[in-house]
Amino acid sequence: MTALSALGLREPIAQGELRALEVAEACLRNDPGALAAWAFRDADFLRAQARGLDSHRAAGQALGPLHGIAVAVQDTIDTLDMPTARGSGLDTARRPEEDATLVGRLRQAGALLAGKSVTAEYGFPGSCSARNPLDPARIAGVAGGGAAAAVAGGEAQLALVSDGAGAVLADASYCGLVAYRPSPGRLSTRGVFALDRAIEGPAVLARDVADAALLAEVLQGFDPQDPATRRVAPEPLLRIACAEPPLAPLFAFAKTSLWDRCAAATREGLSELAEVLSEVPGGLCDEVDLPEVFDNAPVAQRRLLAVGAARALGSKLDRAPEAFSEEVSAAIAEGRGLSALDYLSANDWREVLRAGLEPIFARYDVVLTPAALGEAPLRESAPPPDGAAWNGGLLWSFCGLPAVCLPLLSGEAGLPVGVQLVARRGADAQLLRTAHWLCARVDAIMSEEVLPTGEGRTA
Amino acid sequence: MTALSALGLREPIAQGELRALEVAEACLRNDPGALAAWAFRDADFLRAQARGLDSHRAAGQALGPLHGIAVAVQDTIDTLDMPTARGSGLDTARRPEEDATLVGRLRQAGALLAGKSVTAEYGFPGSCSARNPLDPARIAGVAGGGAAAAVAGGEAQLALVSDGAGAVLADASYCGLVAYRPSPGRLSTRGVFALDRAIEGPAVLARDVADAALLAEVLQGFDPQDPATRRVAPEPLLRIACAEPPLAPLFAFAKTSLWDRCAAATREGLSELAEVLSEVPGGLCDEVDLPEVFDNAPVAQRRLLAVGAARALGSKLDRAPEAFSEEVSAAIAEGRGLSALDYLSANDWREVLRAGLEPIFARYDVVLTPAALGEAPLRESAPPPDGAAWNGGLLWSFCGLPAVCLPLLSGEAGLPVGVQLVARRGADAQLLRTAHWLCARVDAIMSEEVLPTGEGRTA
Numbered sequence: 001m002t003a004l005s006a007l008g009l010r011e012p013i014a015q016g017e018l019r020a021l022e023v024a025e026a027c028l029r030n031d032p033g034a035l036a037a038w039a040f041r042d043a044d045f046l047r048a049q050a051r052g053l054d055s056h057r058a059a060g061q062a063l064g065p066l067h068g069i070a071v072a073v074q075d076t077i078d079t080l081d082m083p084t085a086r087g088s089g090l091d092t093a094r095r096p097e098e099d100a101t102l103v104g105r106l107r108q109a110g111a112l113l114a115g116k117s118v119t120a121e122y123g124f125p126g127s128c129s130a131r132n133p134l135d136p137a138r139i140a141g142v143a144g145g146g147a148a149a150a151v152a153g154g155e156a157q158l159a160l161v162s163d164g165a166g167a168v169l170a171d172a173s174y175c176g177l178v179a180y181r182p183s184p185g186r187l188s189t190r191g192v193f194a195l196d197r198a199i200e201g202p203a204v205l206a207r208d209v210a211d212a213a214l215l216a217e218v219l220q221g222f223d224p225q226d227p228a229t230r231r232v233a234p235e236p237l238l239r240i241a242c243a244e245p246p247l248a249p250l251f252a253f254a255k256t257s258l259w260d261r262c263a264a265a266t267r268e269g270l271s272e273l274a275e276v277l278s279e280v281p282g283g284l285c286d287e288v289d290l291p292e293v294f295d296n297a298p299v300a301q302r303r304l305l306a307v308g309a310a311r312a313l314g315s316k317l318d319r320a321p322e323a324f325s326e327e328v329s330a331a332i333a334e335g336r337g338l339s340a341l342d343y344l345s346a347n348d349w350r351e352v353l354r355a356g357l358e359p360i361f362a363r364y365d366v367v368l369t370p371a372a373l374g375e376a377p378l379r380e381s382a383p384p385p386d387g388a389a390w391n392g393g394l395l396w397s398f399c400g401l402p403a404v405c406l407p408l409l410s411g412e413a414g415l416p417v418g419v420q421l422v423a424r425r426g427a428d429a430q431l432l433r434t435a436h437w438l439c440a441r442v443d444a445i446m447s448e449e450v451l452p453t454g455e456g457r458t459a
Numbered sequence: 460m461t462a463l464s465a466l467g468l469r470e471p472i473a474q475g476e477l478r479a480l481e482v483a484e485a486c487l488r489n490d491p492g493a494l495a496a497w498a499f500r501d502a503d504f505l506r507a508q509a510r511g512l513d514s515h516r517a518a519g520q521a522l523g524p525l526h527g528i529a530v531a532v533q534d535t536i537d538t539l540d541m542p543t544a545r546g547s548g549l550d551t552a553r554r555p556e557e558d559a560t561l562v563g564r565l566r567q568a569g570a571l572l573a574g575k576s577v578t579a580e581y582g583f584p585g586s587c588s589a590r591n592p593l594d595p596a597r598i599a600g601v602a603g604g605g606a607a608a609a610v611a612g613g614e615a616q617l618a619l620v621s622d623g624a625g626a627v628l629a630d631a632s633y634c635g636l637v638a639y640r641p642s643p644g645r646l647s648t649r650g651v652f653a654l655d656r657a658i659e660g661p662a663v664l665a666r667d668v669a670d671a672a673l674l675a676e677v678l679q680g681f682d683p684q685d686p687a688t689r690r691v692a693p694e695p696l697l698r699i700a701c702a703e704p705p706l707a708p709l710f711a712f713a714k715t716s717l718w719d720r721c722a723a724a725t726r727e728g729l730s731e732l733a734e735v736l737s738e739v740p741g742g743l744c745d746e747v748d749l750p751e752v753f754d755n756a757p758v759a760q761r762r763l764l765a766v767g768a769a770r771a772l773g774s775k776l777d778r779a780p781e782a783f784s785e786e787v788s789a790a791i792a793e794g795r796g797l798s799a800l801d802y803l804s805a806n807d808w809r810e811v812l813r814a815g816l817e818p819i820f821a822r823y824d825v826v827l828t829p830a831a832l833g834e835a836p837l838r839e840s841a842p843p844p845d846g847a848a849w850n851g852g853l854l855w856s857f858c859g860l861p862a863v864c865l866p867l868l869s870g871e872a873g874l875p876v877g878v879q880l881v882a883r884r885g886a887d888a889q890l891l892r893t894a895h896w897l898c899a900r901v902d903a904i905m906s907e908e909v910l911p912t913g914e915g916r917t918a
Contacts, residue, residue, distance in 0.1 A: 339799060
């Protein structure tokens with residue numbers, strides 16, 4: 001059962017063939033220390049939620065769209081009835097007085113809150129203690145590592161995380177999952193810890209694209225307490241994601257400055273995928289070059305993160321310097337030293353670079369690009385704090401573009417490697433549809449079977 | 460004819476009793492040097508526009524809502540066919556390649572673009588060379604001084620300005636006009652010069668509330684090129700402004716820290732207005748105290764302006780220091796010295812103070828407060844650069860709240876003194892309706908005639 005997707009569980013639960021308590025027990029089956037995925041998990045509390053949901057169903061009441069589905073919530077996201085320590089030893093006693101808006105929506109949808117997944121210190125894209133379910137000698141990810149381990153290890157079907165710099169794409173890549181980081185403003189950020197709300201935001205992890213779309217559809221929408229969300233009709237993400245595109249999508253293959261550091265298998269796999277797509281009748285993929293100016297993104301992103309850290313954590317550091325890692329202390333010090341003009345200029349880069357991508361999105365539906373360098377690193381060689389060196393999601397999340405990671409490739413050790421698709425801001429539904437399309441056809445494409453006639457575009 | 464409001468001219472123009480050319484000639488009647496209201500005005504160009512509009516009408520084509528009405532455009536706002544020097548000697552040759560979105564809407568509405576009204580250097584709330592039409596020995600205003608002189612002096616019926624710190628309320632007060640500064644996001648800022656888009660924005664000047672509502676209604680609405688504007692149905696501001704409120708509005712009288720510096724006549728006039736409103740059956744006005752924390756607004760506002768100046772003008776200053784006034788040079792230097800954390804903390808104050816006003820707006824429809832200290836200052840004693848000492852609009856515009864100035868009082872020399880009404884963000888239509896209500900009843904109220912029974916609220 002733990003191998004089933006959320007959508008795969010939904011029907012048996014609705015039919016009464018499977019109880020929420022059975023889902024909860026399956027999630028609790030692993031020894032909690034095996035993956036070390038949780039900052040907080042209480043088996044009794046999980047069972048109590050499940051019993052409540054089963055009674056609700058037994059009473060004949062309407063079921064929410066996530067009824068009985070277990071969702072891991074990253075420990076940077078506030079929960080009323082579970083501590084929220086944000087990966088810091090300083091905040092272990094922190095008990096929020098309110099749920100984050102997104103957590104409230106999970107409850108309303110009938111989800112089981114599986115626990116608080118372990119994260120890096122204040123969600124920094126640094127190291128995280130969770131083990132990779134596919135190989136415990138390897139990391140599961142960075143800030144979203146606990147969430148990725150929980151989903152990949154069958155301790156939850158879905159995860160809600162907060163993502164600082166697109167690194168959730170790497171988390172998904174390392175664990176063979178789908179990550180979806182929405183356009184800014186689609187998911188409420190109230191009660192979600194962030195150093196800089198402009199560059200950080202909520203994201204989801206799931207086993208496949210349909211599950212990611214399902215979770216995002218439940219979570220999305222206007223929140224009067226988050227001015228970045230808008231009063232617009234929510235899109236039916238799941239239905240659109242699973243629909244056939246009117247035309248086969250067009251891909252712009254961007255190697256980016258990460259390319260030379262990627263593992264050989266990653267380069268070969270991505271190149272082959274791009275090549276086969278380009279050879280489909282009509283030609284669905286072209287390689288595009290990003291100008292050098294895009295190399296400014298990591299520096300600008302780092303500055304915004306440093307200023308955000310100084311603002312959010314500076315006074316905590318002054319009170320308890322021993323509670324902070326060297327990395328976070330250094331970021332705070334850096335942020336304190338930056339001028340207002342440095343800050344504004346870093347922010348300006350976001351818009352400049354995003355505008356620079358417009359010509360690509362005018363021609364192509366999505367950018368195809370690495371999500372990570374390769375397979376999950378071994379625990380003793382965890383990713384360096386400088387995300388520019390390994391984080392395929394950084395550039396695109398800095399520009400505020402929606403992105404997905406799809407587990408389509410594998411590396412030298414046979415472990416998964418994800419590919420990343422990126423769309424224009426706001427084009428989330430089309431991005432998910434393209435992702436679903438690609439996943440459904442990738443085997444046929446990679447075995448170089450030609451796509452059905454008429455599906456390719458004519459030039 | 461120059462004494463007519465825009466709405467007063469509209470009917471005769473529509474009926475063919477008045478030609479746009481006659482409006483243009485009336486606007487050109489004054490010697491252009493008398494008020495020095497214009498940075499740029501070309502009489503032939505104005506006449507050519509008028510002839511075009513008259514031909515349009517003669518051909519039986521539909522008339523725009525501002526057909527033949529002369530609108531002054533402050534010289535901080537881009538116009539395709541007139542230079543836009545932004546009050547700086549450095550930019551006298553600047554010819555924008557595009558109209559600001561708002562200027563395009565004026566043209567579509569059939570307005571006569573009367574010229575570019577003179578402003579202070581880069582719209583800083585500093586001195587402006589225009590003379591006050593009511594007493595040429597006095598200033599007409601600060602950055603919006605040219606626009607206020609043009610409307611009050613009959614050289615235009617309406618004006619579109621950009622406002623840096625609520626000082627347009629003082630401009631209106633000095634010239635006996637109505638100013639309306641909308642909520643952020645209601646009017647597009649594309650092509651409108653601003654040092655900091657978060658605190659500066661477009662505003663309108665007119666002879667009465669209905670005219671201000673008419674102009675704002677023409678200008679408002681979604682602009683795909685300004686992400687701060689929203690895709691919502693535009694409100695019928697003119698109709699709402701002129702409608703009867705369902706209940707008589709409730710006023711919160713806030714003296715603010717400006718009170719002790721106000722002229723005696725301003726204090727007496729405002730106090731009397733508040734008192735009489737409070738004595739209406741049901742009681743329409745209470746005095747409210749703002750906590751001391753609101754005294755932080757001018758410092759925070761100054762910091763944002765200084766950082767904005769450093770960002771927008773720093774490189775210009777380095778190239779041509781002699782072209783800058785001491786005041787603007789000092790602001791740029793100040794902005795360069797501020798840290799990212801100073802900047803963010805100044806920005807945070809905006810939200811903190813706005814939240815602090817929520818309890819007032821939960822009980823009252825509008826805040827009643829001074830717009831300026833008193834009558835327009837003499838030219839030799841122009842307002843100091845520190846707006847905190849004289850600018851009644853500063854606090855409210857800093858918080859991003861919509862405000863109007865109404866010319867309801869007069870000072871020792873018999874010149875006008877405005878009162879300011881402020882509403883909750885987004886409640887622009889109700890603000891205009893309350894303003895219209897107050898203007899229509901102020902004579903009856905001030906002569907202490909009791910309001911008609913049933914119009915007052917019962918407690």
